[in-house]
Structures are given as structure tokens and as C-alpha cells.
Amino acid sequence: MSVTLVGAGCGAPRLLTVAALECLSRANHIVYDRLIHPDILQLAPAGCQFHPAGKRESSHTLPQDEINALLVKLGRDGGNVVRIKGGDPFVFGRGGEEAEALDDAGLEWSAIPGVTAALGGALCAGLPITHRSAASSATLATGHRRCAPGYSADATKNIDESLLREIANSNGTVALYMGASAFAGISEELLAMGKPADTPVAVIVWGGWGRARRLDGNLSGMNKAARESKLPSPAVIYVGGTAGIDLAPTKGPLAGMQVAICRPYPECWRTGRAIEEFGADCYGLPLLSMAPLAPDDADETASVVENADWLILTSPRGPSELRRLVRDLRRIKGKFVAIGESTAKALREIGIDPHKTASGSSEDVAAYLQIELKPGESVVFTRNERGAHVAVEAARAAGAVTRSIATYRMIPRQIPGLDVAREQWDSCGLDVLVFGSSALVEEYKRTIGAPPDSTEIVAWGSACAKVAENNFGRRAVKLARPDIEGLIEVLKNLRASL
Secondary structure: OOEEEEEOEOOOHHHOOHHHHHHHOOOOEEEEOOOOOHHHHHHOOOOOEEEEOOEEOOEEOOOHHHHHHHHHHHHHHOOOEEEEEOEOOOOOOOHHHHHHHHHHOOOOEEEEOOOOHHHHHHHHHOOOOOEOOOEOOEEEEEOOOOOOOOOOOOHHHOOOHHHHHHHHHOOOEEEEEOOOOOHHHHHHHHHHOOOOOOOEEEEEEOOOOOOOEEEEEEHHHHHHHHHOOOOOOOEEEEEOHHHHOOOOOOOOOOOOOEEEEEOOOOHHHHHHHHHHOOOOEEEEOOOEEEEEOOOOOHHHHHHHHHHOOEEEEOOOOHHHHHHHHOOOHHHOOOEEEEEOHHHHHHHHHOOOOOOEEEOOOHHHHHHHHHHHOOOOOEEEEEEEOOOOOHHHHHHHHOOOEEEEEEEEEEEEOOOOOHHHHHHHHHHHOOOEEEEOOHHHHHHHHHHOOOOOOOOEEEEOOHHHHHHHHHHHOOOOEEOOOOOHHHHHHHHHHHHHHO
16 A cells, blocks of 8 residues: 556557556556546556646646645555656656655655656657767756746746756757746847857657657757747757757658547557557547346356357457356357457457458358358357347348347446546547447447547448448448458558548
8 A cells, every 4th residue: 555656658658667557557546647648547447536637837737735735645545546647757747746745744655667758759759869979968957947935937047047057058968848938038048158059959749649740940940939939838848969860760651640449448458559559649438348247047048059050259358258158168069250350369268269250340240141051050149238230130031040148238438537638639639530339439429529520530330330420420431341450551541631
């Protein structure tokens, strides 16, 4: 029972450390800021309580003193408390202040480092912090400081004069955190102290994210941009040293694309991380979660499953539900048909190799069953309570005896961090919204509303596309292949048109 200060890294959830992931999986309380990737909160266990404590310029969800008090209160109440923030908690993350408050309260705490923005963001953008031909040192500084009582908040004096002089005289790379709003005054002072006007300056915005971008210039030019309020944030500003080195790391074909994935967890997590490998930023929206259903007569249901000629599993949840229905899988006599490779993989994990893996749509299964089924054969569908009826009707048309067993239903789920995701969409836009089922379309409309007119809608199958078009009044792009590879192909085509 303790408080853990955790660094979430900068940008993509894949930059999260294994230690951080394990810590999140045990959390009873999570206090989070606005610069984390919101999907990280989905790693928390059921029942975890979430406490937003984000800060933005001139607007604090919670002042720092109140954040400290919250951590102390939660620490005293017991359980595993996680304070997670973007980057590293002890690099301009005020983790030191929070640790002091915990020490003063006599509470146990520990810390897990994260990839800090000045290092991770620079690496992803192709800017080395040190380089033997350009800089043998690196300085991390902040463009703001905690002002003493009576201290003027004049932007030209946001950092100490001694630090300004150190930066002016430095031959190394200086990385300024939170400096965009203060850089007009800072750069003015540096020029006045004799820092050459042609000193290279690089600005990396949203470092570590798929939407990251880099602005290059010199001290004089960036001073002008800052005075005209043309420096975006959140950004790290690099002055001198290696700032003029511009390497070209490979960017994926989806670089900068903003994609939201409406699928249940963990499918939305896996899909999002797979797409991020191609350069996009992805946000999981697991608006529904699975609730198992108990059959009216467990023994009779098990007998039906065991003696069926064919068993059709419609989702990756099917195999685990099958094990719940039938104690000894060796008693099952029929052939298995899996809808989608993920379902087939889940079957193999319980020791069953499917006779057929359909492409992932009910239409494909229906076409297959119409060819393969013989009149009088028994077919059992284990499925969601609201599953599509296309394949069932095809089996009946072929003369088979069908039985649908609803093994689970999907129920609404609260999404932690949706406030963070909404704020980022307001700032950076949302290019594509992907729906994995008709039920998710309806739940999205109920809880979030209609997507922006500029957002493309992508549907996993024909039935889902039709429901999306009926609910939102515009075209939905249907996947030609209802799997992650098919989704990536559609996104590549959409990216080319953006």
C-alpha cells in the first residue's frame, strides 16, 4: 500500500515502461494529467477510481497544492495509488514537490521513470541531443519557474538571469520545456546578452506523438515568431548545439493521422497499437464491455454444443465462453468455423484448430455455410446476444437445424480519460472513427453524439456500415477485409486523400 509516481513517457503508449504497465494494472486510484495518452488509463483494473489533475496554461484542473493534498489523502486511505504524468515525474513534472508532500506526511512512496519529452521527442524527430561534431553537453531547463511572492511574472524574467547567462554562453544543446509562451522574452534576453542571432533553434511540438512536427530556424527568426505568437505548444525548444542537425527518421504511411477505434477492450488496444506502428495516433473507445450470460439449462446447452455437426464462433470471446459451457472440450464432435483470424487464434489457444476461418464478416460465413451444409445437419452459433442474423438465416436456407446460444451481452462501459481524448481532438482534430460493430455505433451516438463532419467513418462490416449511415446520415467506408490488415489498407487510402 503506497503511492507511486509514474512517468508515462512522451506520446505513444508503446513508450510506457514494463514497470509502469505492471504498476497501473494493480492501481486502486490513478491521478492523471492532460499530457498522457488516454489509452494508458485502460490498463487499470476494474473498480479503479480516476482523478483528473491536468494543467494547461493559465488554467489548472487542480492547483499543485491541491494535487499534493489529494495524493496524501489517497495514500492515507490505503490501496495502491498511482500518480501518472507525461514524460518523467522528476523532470519538470513537479514530482519532486509531490514526493516532498508525501515525505512530510510520513507516507511511503516510490517512483518509476519515464521517457522525458526533451529526449524522447527529439529522438523521434531526428534531433540528437549530443553529437561529437556539434555538442558534448545538454542542458534541460524550463521556460517558467515558481514565482516568489511579489515576483513579477514578466515574460522576459520567467527564468533566472543566471540561467539565461548560462544559456547565452553555452556551446551545448539547451532544451527549454514549457517555453513557447515565454520564448519571446527569453530569446530577447539571450540576444541582448550576445547570443548570436544565427544560433540554430529547433522547436518540436507534441514530441513522441504521431502528430509531432518540427520547426527549424535561428534565434532571431524564432524570436520574431514568438513575438507574433506563432510558436505552438506543447513544445520543447532546442537552442544551439545540435539544434541545427536535421536527421530524417522514417515516417510511416499514416504519419500524423488521428484515429479513434470503437472496439471492446482489449481489441481496441491491440488495434490501436498496431496502427501506431504506421505513424498514426490512435485512441481506443471501448464503449461496451462483455457480460457473460448463463444458459437456462446448463446441462442441456452443453449437450447441444457437444453433439452439433458445426459450431460457429463469431468473436474472439467465443472460445473462452465455450470453455465455460463445456467442461471437457474433447466431447465436442463437430467442425469449428471461426469468424476472423482473431477468433481462430483464440480457438487455437484452447487447443482447437478451426475447420474454416472466415474473413471476418457474417456475409462470408453465410456464403460458406450455403455451400458446405447438408440438409438436416445441426449448427450451433455461440454469439453476442445482439449478433447479426445473416449467417443463421443462410444455414436455415441450406436445410440445417440451427441453434443460437447467447453466451454474453455487451453492456455500456465508462471510458477513463475521455476528457483528455476530447481535448486532444479539439486541438488536433479527429480524422477517422472506426466502428467494430453496430452496437458500438449506437452506443457512440448515445454517449458522445455525432462525429465531426470532417471525420471519416469506417465500419468493420456491411451491417455495421448500414447502421452507421442510418445514425449519422452519411457514408461509411466498409473494410474489404474485416481485420487489422484490411483496416490499415483503408486508412492508407484515406490518408492519401487528406
